Amino acid sequence: MQSSHIAIIGAGVVGLSTALSLQKAGYKVTVIDKEAPGMGASFGNAGLFADYARLPFAKFAMMCKMPGMLLDKTSPLSMQGSYLPSLMPYGWGFFKACFPAKYVQGKAALKALQEHTQQADRDLLALTGAADLIKSEGCLGLFATEDGFATAQQGDLKERREQGVNLQFLNAKQVRDLEPDLAGFHAGGVFYPDTRFTVSPLELSRRYAHHFTANGGIIAQDEVLAVKPKDDGVDLRLSQHSVSFDRVVICTGVASKALLAPLGVKVPLVSERGYHLTLDIGDKQLSRPVGWLDKAVFLTPMADGVRLAGTAEFASADAPLNPQRAETMLEHAKVMLDDTPEIKSTWVGSRPSTPDSLPVIGPLEQHPRVSVGFGHGHLGLTFGAITGQLIAESIQGQTPSVDLTPFSAARFS
Numbered sequence: 481m482q483s484s485h486i487a488i489i490g491a492g493v494v495g496l497s498t499a500l501s502l503q504k505a506g507y508k509v510t511v512i513d514k515e516a517p518g519m520g521a522s523f524g525n526a527g528l529f530a531d532y533a534r535l536p537f538a539k540f541a542m543m544c545k546m547p548g549m550l551l552d553k554t555s556p557l558s559m560q561g562s563y564l565p566s567l568m569p570y571g572w573g574f575f576k577a578c579f580p581a582k583y584v585q586g587k588a589a590l591k592a593l594q595e596h597t598q599q600a601d602r603d604l605l606a607l608t609g610a611a612d613l614i615k616s617e618g619c620l621g622l623f624a625t626e627d628g629f630a631t632a633q634q635g636d637l638k639e640r641r642e643q644g645v646n647l648q649f650l651n652a653k654q655v656r657d658l659e660p661d662l663a664g665f666h667a668g669g670v671f672y673p674d675t676r677f678t679v680s681p682l683e684l685s686r687r688y689a690h691h692f693t694a695n696g697g698i699i700a701q702d703e704v705l706a707v708k709p710k711d712d713g714v715d716l717r718l719s720q721h722s723v724s725f726d727r728v729v730i731c732t733g734v735a736s737k738a739l740l741a742p743l744g745v746k747v748p749l750v751s752e753r754g755y756h757l758t759l760d761i762g763d764k765q766l767s768r769p770v771g772w773l774d775k776a777v778f779l780t781p782m783a784d785g786v787r788l789a790g791t792a793e794f795a796s797a798d799a800p801l802n803p804q805r806a807e808t809m810l811e812h813a814k815v816m817l818d819d820t821p822e823i824k825s826t827w828v829g830s831r832p833s834t835p836d837s838l839p840v841i842g843p844l845e846q847h848p849r850v851s852v853g854f855g856h857g858h859l860g861l862t863f864g865a866i867t868g869q870l871i872a873e874s875i876q877g878q879t880p881s882v883d884l885t886p887f888s889a890a891r892f893s
């Protein structure tokens with residue numbers, strides 16, 4: 481048993497995974513969250529353990545497309561005007577990340593994480609008895625036109641294949657054989673046989689939290705107002721009082737930027753909001769997540785209905801839900817299903833996104849008793865377990881299984 485007491489701030493999928501890894505390593509661990517576990521971005525994701533996602537978003541070709549996409553109200557990309565000033569450091573970072581050398585470094589860093597991810601989350605699922613929440617049916621990414629599919633085959637899909645991703649190209653008939661209830665809106669697409677998905681992101685967080693507390697971990701519901709490192713520990717100022725720990729790990733998703741700023745750590749983190757609609761699709765059935773890649777929406781069959789997830793809306797985390805975004809997504813779902821599904825619920829939440837698409841993981845240079853795990857953007861579910869493992873390894877003084885240099889907060893200074 482380690483003698484240190486470590487606090488994790490944030491009970492999303494990243495904080496909970498980190499708590500479990502540290503508990504397994506023998507530390508006394510307390511998780512502090514202002515909400516119940518799993519109610520942040522981790523509540524609303526599309527459920528994919530996206531093993532294929534190894535390419536950063538930032539590329540000059542993407543940057544050139546962005547102004548047109550922002551003007552098109554039906555595109556997946558949108559921005560709240562008043563959020564523009566907060567986007568400036570991110571935009572500059574995105575521009576720098578577009579240079580080919582940076583892109584290649586980013587690809588290598590994501591590939592290195594992915595190579596350890598599957599084992600890390602299989603271990604976590606086995607530890608917590610949550611494997612029944614995961615399905616291994618692969619995932620489909622479809623294109624509306626032959627041209628779009630052909631372009632992708634020469635672009636992103638070629639790059640992924642070169643990175644060792646297991647993928648198959650399917651024509652429209654082969655897709656129909658896999659998903660007979662899907663409408664014929666597409667010209668085929670890509671099948672990733674190794675991709676898994678969860679039927680309930682919330683239940684997954686709850687299982688993690690349950691295992692953690694059943695094994696002596698403490699979950700406290702409170703807001704951390706300030707993190708104050710000192711020579712022999714770290715004080716946390718909570719809503720009513722302060723508490724001291726030997727070490728602290730900040731896993732507060734999109735809120736991490738504000739907690740870190742007073743420590744002199746500046747990160748160009750933004751709130752990239754995504755939406756989901758829970759749909760009742762009647763007698764129709766889907767066996768796996770299906771993405772319409774031109775529209776950047778996914779339909780994932782979950783325990784409480786089919787989750788239609790997507791959209792990248794750069795807006796403050798507390799901005800009201802924009803019904804127009806939800807309506808646009810619903811229009812896409814109607815085409816995918818050739819039907820009008822019933823909406824059971826609508827949700828919006830903030831992906832914690834960095835300009836180079838890489839999460840921020842590891843101890844802070846200036847404050848070695850404070851570690852961080854945030855900024856996972858579109859891939860927090862996928863990279864939760866490996867993030868926890870890497871943070872635990874670094875806190876134990878071991879050489880982390882993946883080189884943490886590309887993920888350091890210092891890369892932004």
Ligand SMILES: Cc1cc2nc3c(=O)[nH]c(=O)nc-3n(C[C@H](O)[C@H](O)[C@H](O)COP(=O)(O)OP(=O)(O)OC[C@H]3O[C@@H](n4cnc5c(N)ncnc54)[C@H](O)[C@@H]3O)c2cc1C
Nearest residue numbers: 490492494514520521522526528704733754859860861862
């Ligand atoms: C629509 C959508 C679809 C997505 N699909 C996928 C997908 O298919 N696959 C995938 O891998 N990823 C996906 N993602 C991304 C993924 O959901 C996120 O990257 C991930 O949930 C981030 O987890 P987190 O633990 O860092 O943050 P969160 O889940 O947001 O957790 C942070 C926690 O910190 C707490 N907190 C914040 N500030 C404080 C404070 N001061 N004091 C105390 N507590 C605090 C919050 O209450 C919250 O519970 C998707 C995201 C969205 C929005």
